[in-house]
Amino acid sequence: xxxxxxxxxxxxxxxxxxxxxxxxxxxxxxxxxxxxxxxxxxxxxxxxxxxxxxxxxxxxxxxxxxxxxxxxxxxxxxxxxxxxxxxxxxxxxxxxxxxxxxxxxxxxxxxxxxxxxxxxxxxxxxxxxxxxxxxxxxxxxxxxxxxxxxxxxxxxxxxxxxxxxxxxxxxxxxxxxxxxxxxxxxxxxxxxxxxxxxxxxxxxxxxxxxxxxxxxxx
Amino acid sequence: xxxxxxxxxxxxxxxxxxxxxxxxxxxxxxxxxxxxxxxxxxxxxxxxxxxxxxxxxxxxxxxxxxxxxxxxxxxxxxxxxxxxxxxxxxxxxxxxxxxxxxxxxxxxxxxxxxxxxxxxxxxxxxxxxxx
Numbered sequence: 001x002x003x004x005x006x007x008x009x010x011x012x013x014x015x016x017x018x019x020x021x022x023x024x025x026x027x028x029x030x031x032x033x034x035x036x037x038x039x040x041x042x043x044x045x046x047x048x049x050x051x052x053x054x055x056x057x058x059x060x061x062x063x064x065x066x067x068x069x070x071x072x073x074x075x076x077x078x079x080x081x082x083x084x085x086x087x088x089x090x091x092x093x094x095x096x097x098x099x100x101x102x103x104x105x106x107x108x109x110x111x112x113x114x115x116x117x118x119x120x121x122x123x124x125x126x127x128x129x130x131x132x133x134x135x136x137x138x139x140x141x142x143x144x145x146x147x148x149x150x151x152x153x154x155x156x157x158x159x160x161x162x163x164x165x166x167x168x169x170x171x172x173x174x175x176x177x178x179x180x181x182x183x184x185x186x187x188x189x190x191x192x193x194x195x196x197x198x199x200x201x202x203x204x205x206x207x208x209x210x211x212x213x214x215x216x217x218x
Numbered sequence: 219x220x221x222x223x224x225x226x227x228x229x230x231x232x233x234x235x236x237x238x239x240x241x242x243x244x245x246x247x248x249x250x251x252x253x254x255x256x257x258x259x260x261x262x263x264x265x266x267x268x269x270x271x272x273x274x275x276x277x278x279x280x281x282x283x284x285x286x287x288x289x290x291x292x293x294x295x296x297x298x299x300x301x302x303x304x305x306x307x308x309x310x311x312x313x314x315x316x317x318x319x320x321x322x323x324x325x326x327x328x329x330x331x332x333x334x335x336x337x338x339x340x341x342x343x344x345x346x347x348x349x
Binding site: 058059063100122124125126127130187191192195196197199200203206207213214215216217218 | 235256259275
């Protein structure tokens with residue numbers, strides 16, 4: 001079967017000619033690896049940038065007035081993310097809010113990046129650390145959902161439609177798509193993480209903000 | 219693209235986990251407030267301080283009024299040079315914040331005195347005093 005979701009892409013390595021094993025990745029795995037690399041680079045990049053901003057300062061940038069202001073900016077961007085799910089749920093009869101979904105994706109990445117500048121790599125207190133971890137879980141699950149699960153689901157639906165058009169019986173189609181369906185079911189986990197974990201993130205973020213105001217003042 | 223609805227147990231499970239987490243944070247905030255809330259360990263100079271409210275005023279942050287409860291006129295007279303005592307008396311008299319120069323929660327080995335602010339003009343950190 002030469003479907004997009006099952007297609008094996010061989011990445012020829014220089015060592016292949018010398019008898020070393022080549023790395024074989026499906027488009028899905030390749031997308032997943034790309035996402036992991038991008039997320040890691042974004043975290044390291046943001047924290048390195050915060051370190052550069054801290055050079056020559058008595059306190060880290062994250063603990064400065066500007067660093068605290070970054071927290072409010074990040075929070076504002078993150079709150080912007082919630083317009084999309086609210087519009088989607090409130091106006092069920094209206095058209096899918098495509099533009100708000102774009103805002104959801106952009107603000108959902110930019111907000112957490114600003115929060116990484118606000119936190120820096122200074123992970124000491126448990127409350128903000130847990131809020132940061134919950135934010136990471138929500139963001140990563142959202143990116144995996146849009147970047148990987150969407151790809152898997154689209155490939156599965158396209159392949160199913162194609163097999164039906166070729167005249168295969170419904171049962172036969174499902175047997176042939178068993179592997180793709182299992183993969184789609186596995187990546188569907190993002191749904192069970194992304195929205196529900198937002199609740200935990202919001203509670204932890206609220207506790208962090210209240211604690212920061214209580215101990216740090218306005 | 220239509221997605222399947224979430225399993226019914228997911229949201230209650232996360233809600234219960236959140237409640238448990240909040241209770242644990244409340245308990246931990248009483249037992250170990252520094253570990254749960256402080257952005258870093260106190261310096262070795264303030265290692266003996268255990269209560270947050272020894273330095274922090276609720277919703278006002280660390281205030282100079284709390285600092286001078288320990289770092290009083292008598293404290294400076296007993297352990298500092300006259301120029302140091304005079305300088306700090308003047309700074310407090312000008313309503314300047316102690317935090318302008320002395321920052322905390324930067325680890326046990328941190329130097330909690332910044333020399334790049336108004337201390338540049340002080341006799342404490344002049345070329346003569348550093349030699």
